[in-house]
Amino acid sequence: METRPRSRSSRRNREDRVPSGPLAGTDNGAGGRGPRRRLHPAGQAIVVGIGALLLGALLNARGLHKTAQSMNPSWKRDLGLALAKPLQTVSDDTGLDYPRRGLQALLGRSSDDDIVSQIVLPPPPPPPPVSPPVKKHHHKPPVHHRTTPPPPPVAPPPKKPAFSPHHPLRVYIGGDSLIIVPGESMLRAMGSKVYKPLDSVDGHVSTGLERPDVFNWFDRIRQVMKKDKPNVVIVAFGANDDHSYMTGLPKGVSIGDFGSPAWIKEYRRRVGGFMDTVIGNGGFVIYLGMPIVSSPSESHDFDLINKILYQEAKKRPKGALYVDTWFQFADPKTGGYAEYLPNKNGDLVKVRSNDGVHFEPAGGDIIARLVLKALNQRYDLTSWKKHTASG
Amino acid sequence: MIFPTTTFAVFFCIVLVASWLLMPRPRLWRLFIISASFVFYADWDWKFVFLLGFSIFFNQAVGLAIHRLRAQSQRKLVLTIGLIGNLGVLGYFKYYDFFVSSGHNLLQSVGLGFPLGTRQIVLPVGISFFTFMAISYIMDIYRRELEPVSLTKFGAYLSFFPHLVAGPIVRGSELLPQLEEPRDPRRVDTSRAFYLIGTGLFKKVVIANYLATHIVDQVFGAPVQHSSLEMWIGVYAYAVQIYADFSGYTDMAIGLALLLGFKFPQNFDSPYTAVSIQDFWRRWHMTLSRWLRDYVYIPFGGNRKGEPRTYLNLLATMLLGGLWHGAAWSFVIWGGMHGGWLAIGRFRRERGLASDAVTGWKLWRKRIVTFHLVCFAWIFFRAGSENGLSTAWDVIKRLFDNWGAASPAVTSGVVLWIVVGIATQYLPARIPQTIMARFSEARVAVQVVVLALVLMASHTMGPQGVAPFIYFRF
Numbered sequence: 001m002e003t004r005p006r007s008r009s010s011r012r013n014r015e016d017r018v019p020s021g022p023l024a025g026t027d028n029g030a031g032g033r034g035p036r037r038r039l040h041p042a043g044q045a046i047v048v049g050i051g052a053l054l055l056g057a058l059l060n061a062r063g064l065h066k067t068a069q070s071m072n073p074s075w076k077r078d079l080g081l082a083l084a085k086p087l088q089t090v091s092d093d094t095g096l097d098y099p100r101r102g103l104q105a106l107l108g109r110s111s112d113d114d115i116v117s118q119i120v121l122p123p124p125p126p127p128p129p130v131s132p133p134v135k136k137h138h139h140k141p142p143v144h145h146r147t148t149p150p151p152p153p154v155a156p157p158p159k160k161p162a163f164s165p166h167h168p169l170r171v172y173i174g175g176d177s178l179i180i181v182p183g184e185s186m187l188r189a190m191g192s193k194v195y196k197p198l199d200s201v202d203g204h205v206s207t208g209l210e211r212p213d214v215f216n217w218f219d220r221i222r223q224v225m226k227k228d229k230p231n232v233v234i235v236a237f238g239a240n241d242d243h244s245y246m247t248g249l250p251k252g253v254s255i256g257d258f259g260s261p262a263w264i265k266e267y268r269r270r271v272g273g274f275m276d277t278v279i280g281n282g283g284f285v286i287y288l289g290m291p292i293v294s295s296p297s298e299s300h301d302f303d304l305i306n307k308i309l310y311q312e313a314k315k316r317p318k319g320a321l322y323v324d325t326w327f328q329f330a331d332p333k334t335g336g337y338a339e340y341l342p343n344k345n346g347d348l349v350k351v352r353s354n355d356g357v358h359f360e361p362a363g364g365d366i367i368a369r370l371v372l373k374a375l376n377q378r379y380d381l382t383s384w385k386k387h388t389a390s391g
Numbered sequence: 392m393i394f395p396t397t398t399f400a401v402f403f404c405i406v407l408v409a410s411w412l413l414m415p416r417p418r419l420w421r422l423f424i425i426s427a428s429f430v431f432y433a434d435w436d437w438k439f440v441f442l443l444g445f446s447i448f449f450n451q452a453v454g455l456a457i458h459r460l461r462a463q464s465q466r467k468l469v470l471t472i473g474l475i476g477n478l479g480v481l482g483y484f485k486y487y488d489f490f491v492s493s494g495h496n497l498l499q500s501v502g503l504g505f506p507l508g509t510r511q512i513v514l515p516v517g518i519s520f521f522t523f524m525a526i527s528y529i530m531d532i533y534r535r536e537l538e539p540v541s542l543t544k545f546g547a548y549l550s551f552f553p554h555l556v557a558g559p560i561v562r563g564s565e566l567l568p569q570l571e572e573p574r575d576p577r578r579v580d581t582s583r584a585f586y587l588i589g590t591g592l593f594k595k596v597v598i599a600n601y602l603a604t605h606i607v608d609q610v611f612g613a614p615v616q617h618s619s620l621e622m623w624i625g626v627y628a629y630a631v632q633i634y635a636d637f638s639g640y641t642d643m644a645i646g647l648a649l650l651l652g653f654k655f656p657q658n659f660d661s662p663y664t665a666v667s668i669q670d671f672w673r674r675w676h677m678t679l680s681r682w683l684r685d686y687v688y689i690p691f692g693g694n695r696k697g698e699p700r701t702y703l704n705l706l707a708t709m710l711l712g713g714l715w716h717g718a719a720w721s722f723v724i725w726g727g728m729h730g731g732w733l734a735i736g737r738f739r740r741e742r743g744l745a746s747d748a749v750t751g752w753k754l755w756r757k758r759i760v761t762f763h764l765v766c767f768a769w770i771f772f773r774a775g776s777e778n779g780l781s782t783a784w785d786v787i788k789r790l791f792d793n794w795g796a797a798s799p800a801v802t803s804g805v806v807l808w809i810v811v812g813i814a815t816q817y818l819p820a821r822i823p824q825t826i827m828a829r830f831s832e833a834r835v836a837v838q839v840v841v842l843a844l845v846l847m848a849s850h851t852m853g854p855q856g857v858a859p860f861i862y863f864r865f
Binding site for chain 1: 397404514843
C-alpha cells in the first residue's frame, strides 16, 4: 500500500479538528458522532462574523432603513438613517436587494418595506345648519281654553338598534399595545352569540396616530371599514404619541413641542379624522382613554392626550364615545398609580403589569366591563333572548 | 439589549475584536469583559447594574469567608447568611407583591387585615439566573468542590453577558477554569458557533414569533372565541413556540460565547422526543434541571431517606421550580404537575411497571403520551399571572366543547412551523454535525455568504419588530 508523507497543512488540519464523541456534544440534537469539523483562528471568526453582518446589512438594506425610520427621534435614529440610506443605495444599485424582494414576494409580503406616511382623512363634517331666525309674531297665539292643561309631550326614548345571534353586532378591536390585554378580555366577555368580533385583537405594538410611517392607522381603519363593515370600532391610541415629533404633517405645518398649541391642533385633527373615518362609514367608535401609569411625567402626558380624546368624542355624540380608564386604575386611597386593586370581594388582584404601563388580564377585565356596559346602553343586545324564550 | 437587534450586533462586533486583542492580558481582559457586560445590562435599566455589582461583591465575600473558616458550624452560618442574602434579594424583587397580595387575600377571607401593602417593584431582568449561579458558587465552595477565585474572575463569571439574562445557568466548575488562562486564539470552534447563532436566530425570530402572533396569543387571549381545533393547534403551537424561543436564545448565547472562546453547557436536547417526564427534564432547560437536582433536591435528602420522602422531595423541588418561573399560582400548579408525574414515574419504575428503554410502537406511544402531558402542563404555564387559573380552565374546556366551528387561525403556515419545530428534533445528530463540518471546510467567502443569507432570511421572514424572549421575565 502506497503511503504519502502528510503535508504540514494537513497535519495542522487534523490537529485542529474537534474530536467527535460525547465530549463534542452540542445542542439540540447537534451532538454525538459525526464528521469532524475544523477549528479556525479567532481572526477568521471576526472576519466571517463582521463580513456576514455587512453583507447581511446590504441584503436587508430596505428593512434596516424602515427599522431606522420607525425609531423615535434620537441620535440612534439619526445614525441609523445615516447608515441605512447609503446601504440602500448600494443595495439597490447592485441588485443585492433581489433576494429579499423575491422572498417577500414568495411570502406575499412585498409591501413590508414600504413607508407610507401620508395621512388621508375625510373632510371635516359640515357645520350644523343655521336655522333661519324665527319671526316674532306680534299677534297673540290663539288660546284654547281647557279645563286641565295638557301633559307636556314626552319624547319616546330613542329606539336602540337591536342585534341578535342572527344579526350580530360586528365589532372591531384595534390599537397600540394597550389594547391587547383589554381587547382579549372583551373577546372573552363577548362570548360568541350576539357579538361578532372581526378576527382577533388588531394590536400593533409601538404604534399610534403620531407616526403613520411606522404603522398607518388611518389607512388601516379605512380598509377595515370598507372590507369588514364593523358596527362598532373599539380603539386605544396615545401611549406612543407623547413626543414632539410627527410624520405625515401637511405641507408647511410644524408642530413644536409636545403639548404646544400647534401640536394639540394637529393631534386633534388626527383623532377627529380617525373618528370621522369610522363614523362616515357607518360605524360607532369607542375610544379608550389612557390609564394612569407609574411614571408621573408619562401620566402627565397621557392626561393631556386624554383631554383631546374626550373633547373630540364629545363633538361627535352620535358617533363616538370616550371611555375613561384613568380613575378605574387609580389607587382608591391616594389617587395615584396602583399595581394591585381590590376586586368586588375585597381581594387584591394584580391589574397592571410590571412595566407600570400595560394591563394584566384582571385589569383588562375591568375595561371590558366598562366597554360592554357602554355597548348595552347604546344597543339592544338582549331583547332577542325574550323573543327566543317566548318563541 | 437583546441578541437579534442591530444594536447588539454592533456591540458584539466591538467586544469580539477587543476581547481577542486583550486576551493575552487576562486581568485587563476580565476588567474589559465585566465593563462590557455591565454596559449590556445597563441597556435595560442602569439602576440594576448596582444590583449586579452588589451580587458580585456580596457572594465573593461570602465565598471567601466560607473558604477561610475552619469550623463547620461557622461555615454553615456564613453559607446560611449567603443564601438568605441571595434569596432575600430574589424574593423581594420577584415575590414580594405576590406574597403580600396572597397573604392579604388569605387574611381577608377570615376577616383580618394584612399589615403590609404591595409595592410597584420592577423585576430586574435575569435576576433569577445570576442569583442561581451565585448560589451554586457559594454552595460549591461550602461543599469544598470549588475554591474561591479572585474578585475579577468571579465578576467576569457572574456577569458574562452571553449568559447574563436568560442562561444557560453555568456552574463555577464549568466556566471559572476557562477564565484561569487565556483562550487559544488559534482554535475557535467557529462553525459550531455560527451554526448555533444562525439556527437560534431563525428559531426565535421566525418560528417562535410567527406562532406567537398567528395563533398562540389569540387562542390563549380569548379561548371562548375559538374552536376546539384552534385550541388544540394553539396548545401545540405554544409548545413549539416556547421551545423555539428559549432554546433559540440559549443557542445564540452558547454560539456567542464560543466565538469569544468559551464553552457553555448544553441546555436543550430535543425535549419533545422524550419518552417520559423524567426523560423530558433530562432534555429541557438542562442547566436548571441539574441546578434543582444539586442544590434543592439533594439537600432535601434526594432519594436517601426512603421512598415516600423521595416522592415528596421530587414534588417539593418541582413546586419550587414552578415558583421560580413566576410569582403566580398557575406556575406552582405547572411545577406541581411535573413533580407529581415525576413521582408517579419513579414509583412505576421502582416496581418494574415502566421503563424508558423501549422500542418500536411502545417507544412512539410513550413519546406521544409524554408530549401531551407536557403540552397539558404548558396550558397552565402560558396562562400565567392573576387570571391564569380561569384562563387555563377556559382553554381546557374549549379543547373539547366547540368542535365543528370555523377555525380561521389554523393556517398552513401555523401547521408548517409546528411540524418543523417538532420534526427537527427527530433529525439524526449526524445531520447538523455534517452541516457544521461542511461549513468549517468552506472558504471564508462562502461562510460569509451563507451566514448573510441566514440573517437576511430571518429578518425577512420574521414579523416586524422583535418580541422579548419569554424567559427574560423569569
